[in-house]
Amino acid sequence: MSSPRARSLLRLRGLLRKELLQVRRDPSSILLAVVMPVVLLFLFGYGVSLDPLEVPLAVVADDSSAPARDLLARFASTPYFDVVTAATMDEASALLEGGAVDGIVRVRGDFERELLRDGRADVQLVLNGIDANRASLIRNYVTQAVAGWTTARRARGEPAAGPAVVLEPRTWFNPVNESRAYLVPGLIALIMTLTGTLLTALVIAREWERGTMEAILATPLRARELLIGKTLPYLGLGLLGLAISILGGVWLFDVPLRGSLFLLVLCSSLFLLAALGLGLAFSAGLRVQFVAAQVSVIAGFLPAFFLSGLLFDLGSVPAPIRFISHIVPARYFVDISHTLFLAGDVWSVVLPDALALAVAATVFFALARRNVGERLESP
Amino acid sequence: MNALRRILALVAKEFLAVLRDPKSRFVVIGPPFIQFVVFGYAATFDVTDVRYAVLDESRTAESRRFLADIEHSPDFHLVRMLDSTSQMTDVIESQDVRLVVHVGSDFARRLGTGDPPVVQVVADGRNSNVASVALGYLGRIAARFSPSGADGAGDPSAPRLLVVERSWFNANLSSRWYIVSALAAEIAMVVVMLLTSLSVAREREFGTFDQLLVAPFRAGEILIGKAVPGIVFGIFDGLLLSAAAVWWFGVPFRGAFLAMLAVLFVFVLAIVGVGLLVSSLSTTMQQGLLGSFVFIMPATILSGFTTPVENMPGWLQTxxxxxxxxHAVLALRHVFLQGAGPSEVWPQLWPLLVIAGVTLPAASWMFRSRTG
Structure with a gap:
C-alpha cells in the first residue's frame, strides 16, 4: 500500500492533467493570459497618458508692445502648445467654445505700461474646464511659461515684475514627470486580476452547472486537492502574463526597474494568489457561471481599476472610499509595483504591503475552501 | 402577426432567463448602482490634502510667513518639520509625505533683491500626476507671496506678474464632473456586454440552443429576442445613473434630455451588436466572458473616459x-456640461449610427452562419 501522501499526489496529478487539458482545449484562457497582456500593455503604453502635449492654445494680444509680443512668442516656442493667434477676444472665445482650442491667453492693452510703471501686470487665461485635470495641467504650463519669461528678462537686465520667491521643483523617481512611468507598473495589477479572478471565477461554477461536480464528489478527491488543482494551472498562466508585462514595460516603454526583480516576482505571486483565491471563492460560493462572472467583474476587476491607485490617487478620495480601498488587494500591489519599479527596494513600503497581500490570499483561500468544503465532504 | 407573437414569446423567455434567478436579478440592477456611487467618489483626479514636510534652514520671520501661506492653503497638509537634508530621502521614499519644501538659509537675505531666493521643492514622482498638480498649487502660492504684506493679504504694491484664470463649463475644475457625467455610458456598456455576450453562449453550453433552433423560430427572431433585454436594461441603467449623476453628485445637466436619450439609445444598440457578435462566436460562457473583455478593455481605455484622447499619438486618435x-462619452459630456441639444450632439450621433449599422448586421450575419 502506498502512503496517504503519495495517493494524494496521485489524485492531484490526475486533476491537474484534467485542468490542463481543459485549458488547452479552450484556447480562450490562453488568449486571456497571453494576448490580453500584450494588448493592454500596448494600449496603456500608447493610449493612456495624462500628459498634455501640443495643447491648442489661442493667444490674443490687445497690446502690440515689444514685451507683450515677446511673452506670447514664448508660448509658441514650447513643445507644450500649438498656438493660434486670434485677433479679438470674441474670435478666441468662439474657438474655445467650438472645441478648437483648450485655452486662451490674453495680454490686455495696458500690459506694457503696467509692467514698466508699476511692476504689476496680469496675464489673462481662460480654460475649457470640462476635463478638469487637463485644464489644471495646462494652467501649470502657462504659469511656468510666464515665470520662465520673467526669469529670462531678469537675466537680460530688463525690468521684470517677478515673483518674490522662485520655486525650483524636482520630481524624484520620475524626473521628466511622465505619466507612463506610473501607469505601466500599475497595469500589472490589472492584468493579473484579469487572469486571476476572471478566469478562475468560472472554473468551479462550471463544474456545478454542467453537473460534473457530482462526478468529482464521487471520487476520493479532497477539497484541498481540488483547490490546488484549480489554482496551479492559472498561477502558471498568470506568471506568464507577468513576464510579458515586465519585459514589455522595461524594453518597450523604458520604465526603469530600480528594485530587485526577485522581490517583484515574489510580491506579484502573492498578489496573484490573492486574486486566484478571490475568483475561486466566488466560483465555489455562487455556482452559477453568469453570476460568478458578473460578481468577479464587479468585485474583482473594477475595484482593481478604480480603488487601487492605479490611475486615481487614493490620497485624494473621500475617507470612506479610502477605507473601503483597504480591502482591495490590488491597492497594496500597485503600491509595491510603483515603489519597486520607480524608487527601489524600500522596505518600509514593500514589507507592510506584502504582509497585507499574504493576509488577503490566506483569507480568500480559506473562504474558497469553506465554500467548496461544505458539500464535498458532507456525507 | 405571427412573427410578432413569436418574438414577444422569445423576449418574455429572455427576460425570464435573467430575472427568474434572484442572484442574476440582483446582478443587473444592484451592482451597477453600487459601482456608480463608489466609482463616482473614487474616480477623481482632484488633488487635495497633499501631505508635505518642511525643512526651514532660514528660520526667519520671512521664511515663516512664506511657509504659513502654504500651511493655510486647503490643498496642503503639513505632516513634519525636518531638521536636516538627510531626512528628506526617508520621508519621501516611505511615502510619509508627497512633497518636501526646502527653504535655504539665504532666504531672508535675498528677498526683495533682484536675485530672489530659490525654494527647492522635492516631489514624489511615483504618481506623476499628483506631483505635477501639487507643484502647480505651490507655484501659484509662490507667485502670490509678497515679503512685506500681512499674512495672506499681500502687499498691493509689490511687483508681480500674475496669471489670472477662469474656467468655462466647470468653474471649480472638479474632475468628478468630468468622470461622472460619462460614467453612465461606461457602466451601461459593461452591463449590456455581459448580458448579451453570455446569452447565446449559455444556451450553447447548456444544449438548449438546439431546442431553440428546432422550434418554429427564424434566426432573426431569436436574435431580436436576445437583443431586447440588453437594450432595455442598458437604457434603464443609463438613465438611472444619469439621474443619479445629477441628484447625487450634483453634476449640472445643462443640455436637452432628448439629446441624451438619443445618444444612449443608439449607443446601446451599437453595444448590443458587439455583444451578440461575441456571443455568436462563443461556444462556452468562458469564451463569451473573455470575448466581452477583449472588447470592454480597449473600448474603455481608448474612449477618453478617464484619460484624454487628445494626449494619444495621432494614429491612435484616428x-x-x-x-x-x-462618441457616447463625448456626447454625454457635451449634453451635461456644455448644454448641447439634439443638433449639437449630431457630430457624435452619426458615427454611433454608423457603428450600430455595422455591428448589428454583422452580429446577425455571424449568428446565421454559425447556426445555419
Whole structure:
C-alpha cells in the first residue's frame, strides 16, 4: 500500500492533467493570459497618458508692445502648445467654445505700461474646464511659461515684475514627470486580476452547472486537492502574463526597474494568489457561471481599476472610499509595483504591503475552501 | 402577426432567463448602482490634502510667513518639520509625505533683491500626476507671496506678474464632473456586454440552443429576442445613473434630455451588436466572458473616459473614431456640461449610427452562419 501522501499526489496529478487539458482545449484562457497582456500593455503604453502635449492654445494680444509680443512668442516656442493667434477676444472665445482650442491667453492693452510703471501686470487665461485635470495641467504650463519669461528678462537686465520667491521643483523617481512611468507598473495589477479572478471565477461554477461536480464528489478527491488543482494551472498562466508585462514595460516603454526583480516576482505571486483565491471563492460560493462572472467583474476587476491607485490617487478620495480601498488587494500591489519599479527596494513600503497581500490570499483561500468544503465532504 | 407573437414569446423567455434567478436579478440592477456611487467618489483626479514636510534652514520671520501661506492653503497638509537634508530621502521614499519644501538659509537675505531666493521643492514622482498638480498649487502660492504684506493679504504694491484664470463649463475644475457625467455610458456598456455576450453562449453550453433552433423560430427572431433585454436594461441603467449623476453628485445637466436619450439609445444598440457578435462566436460562457473583455478593455481605455484622447499619438486618435464609447462619452459630456441639444450632439450621433449599422448586421450575419 502506498502512503496517504503519495495517493494524494496521485489524485492531484490526475486533476491537474484534467485542468490542463481543459485549458488547452479552450484556447480562450490562453488568449486571456497571453494576448490580453500584450494588448493592454500596448494600449496603456500608447493610449493612456495624462500628459498634455501640443495643447491648442489661442493667444490674443490687445497690446502690440515689444514685451507683450515677446511673452506670447514664448508660448509658441514650447513643445507644450500649438498656438493660434486670434485677433479679438470674441474670435478666441468662439474657438474655445467650438472645441478648437483648450485655452486662451490674453495680454490686455495696458500690459506694457503696467509692467514698466508699476511692476504689476496680469496675464489673462481662460480654460475649457470640462476635463478638469487637463485644464489644471495646462494652467501649470502657462504659469511656468510666464515665470520662465520673467526669469529670462531678469537675466537680460530688463525690468521684470517677478515673483518674490522662485520655486525650483524636482520630481524624484520620475524626473521628466511622465505619466507612463506610473501607469505601466500599475497595469500589472490589472492584468493579473484579469487572469486571476476572471478566469478562475468560472472554473468551479462550471463544474456545478454542467453537473460534473457530482462526478468529482464521487471520487476520493479532497477539497484541498481540488483547490490546488484549480489554482496551479492559472498561477502558471498568470506568471506568464507577468513576464510579458515586465519585459514589455522595461524594453518597450523604458520604465526603469530600480528594485530587485526577485522581490517583484515574489510580491506579484502573492498578489496573484490573492486574486486566484478571490475568483475561486466566488466560483465555489455562487455556482452559477453568469453570476460568478458578473460578481468577479464587479468585485474583482473594477475595484482593481478604480480603488487601487492605479490611475486615481487614493490620497485624494473621500475617507470612506479610502477605507473601503483597504480591502482591495490590488491597492497594496500597485503600491509595491510603483515603489519597486520607480524608487527601489524600500522596505518600509514593500514589507507592510506584502504582509497585507499574504493576509488577503490566506483569507480568500480559506473562504474558497469553506465554500467548496461544505458539500464535498458532507456525507 | 405571427412573427410578432413569436418574438414577444422569445423576449418574455429572455427576460425570464435573467430575472427568474434572484442572484442574476440582483446582478443587473444592484451592482451597477453600487459601482456608480463608489466609482463616482473614487474616480477623481482632484488633488487635495497633499501631505508635505518642511525643512526651514532660514528660520526667519520671512521664511515663516512664506511657509504659513502654504500651511493655510486647503490643498496642503503639513505632516513634519525636518531638521536636516538627510531626512528628506526617508520621508519621501516611505511615502510619509508627497512633497518636501526646502527653504535655504539665504532666504531672508535675498528677498526683495533682484536675485530672489530659490525654494527647492522635492516631489514624489511615483504618481506623476499628483506631483505635477501639487507643484502647480505651490507655484501659484509662490507667485502670490509678497515679503512685506500681512499674512495672506499681500502687499498691493509689490511687483508681480500674475496669471489670472477662469474656467468655462466647470468653474471649480472638479474632475468628478468630468468622470461622472460619462460614467453612465461606461457602466451601461459593461452591463449590456455581459448580458448579451453570455446569452447565446449559455444556451450553447447548456444544449438548449438546439431546442431553440428546432422550434418554429427564424434566426432573426431569436436574435431580436436576445437583443431586447440588453437594450432595455442598458437604457434603464443609463438613465438611472444619469439621474443619479445629477441628484447625487450634483453634476449640472445643462443640455436637452432628448439629446441624451438619443445618444444612449443608439449607443446601446451599437453595444448590443458587439455583444451578440461575441456571443455568436462563443461556444462556452468562458469564451463569451473573455470575448466581452477583449472588447470592454480597449473600448474603455481608448474612449477618453478617464484619460484624454487628445494626449494619444495621432494614429491612435484616428483609431478611436471606431470606438462607440468614445462618441457616447463625448456626447454625454457635451449634453451635461456644455448644454448641447439634439443638433449639437449630431457630430457624435452619426458615427454611433454608423457603428450600430455595422455591428448589428454583422452580429446577425455571424449568428446565421454559425447556426445555419
Amino acid at each position: 483609431l478611436t473614431l471606431a470606438n462607440p464609447l468614445r
